[in-house]
Amino acid sequence: MAPQITPWDQGFRDSVQARNIYDRVFARDPGARVLVLAGRSHAAEVSGVDGWTPMALHLKGITGIDPLTLYAPMMTERLNREDEDPLYRHALQRGLISQPTIFEHAREGGLLGAEAFDAYVFFPRTRLIRGRPDWMVGTSGDGRRPFPKVC
Numbered sequence: 001m002a003p004q005i006t007p008w009d010q011g012f013r014d015s016v017q018a019r020n021i022y023d024r025v026f027a028r029d030p031g032a033r034v035l036v037l038a039g040r041s042h043a044a045e046v047s048g049v050d051g052w053t054p055m056a057l058h059l060k061g062i063t064g065i066d067p068l069t070l071y072a073p074m075m076t077e078r079l080n081r082e083d084e085d086p087l088y089r090h091a092l093q094r095g096l097i098s099q100p101t102i103f104e105h106a107r108e109g110g111l112l113g114a115e116a117f118d119a120y121v122f123f124p125r126t127r128l129i130r131g132r133p134d135w136m137v138g139t140s141g142d143g144r145r146p147f148p149k150v151c
Contacts, residue, residue, distance in 0.1 A: 011053040014042060018058035026063050036067075043069045044116035070102065071117040077125045088122060097124045099135050 025032050036043070036059075044054040045067070056069055075088045091097050101122045103112040111119035126133040 011051075011058075014053060014055035015058045017042070017055045018062055021059055022062045026065075041116065043067075043071070045069055045118075046116045068119075069113075069117045070119050070121050071113065072121040072123070075120045075122040077123070087120075091122055092125065097122045099124060 021034065021036060025034050036056075038055055041048070042055040045056050045060060047053050047057060056067055059065070060067060074085055075091075076084075077088075078084045081089065091101075091103070096103075102119045103122065104110065105112045113119040124135045126135065128134070129137050
């Protein structure tokens with residue numbers, strides 16, 4: 001069951017986000033499948049050390065669904081390579097990342113993630129081509145799509 005939160009509590013925004021997703025999707029269709037993009041750690045499945053309850057944990061409590069959570073900002077290149085995660089450098093050195101990649105954990109099974117997230121998304125080093133990451137150009141054509149006209 002999701003914790004009761006009031007507007008002055010830390011995590012109020014996350015609880016409202018989760019409730020909105022539930023009310024607009026799962027209350028109408030309990031078997032629905034939803035992709036929720038969340039920034040920072042709002043997709044974490046555990047509470048923060050300061051007691052903050054992220055949106056994904058609220059949603060898990062409301063729906064009873066264990067969501068697949070992906071964490072994208074960690075396994076990426078940095079301005080200084082020594083600031084990059086050692087696991088990221090390890091995968092790059094072995095040529096394992098040519099496009100955004102999610103790894104399985106060889107010894108433990110399941111996806112390679114952390115306690116708060118099911119999996120990390122590893123991104124290749126980026127070279128810009130016409131303002132877009134080269135790995136995006138290689139996986140989605142030239143990466144350009146017309147924006148539909150809006151009335």
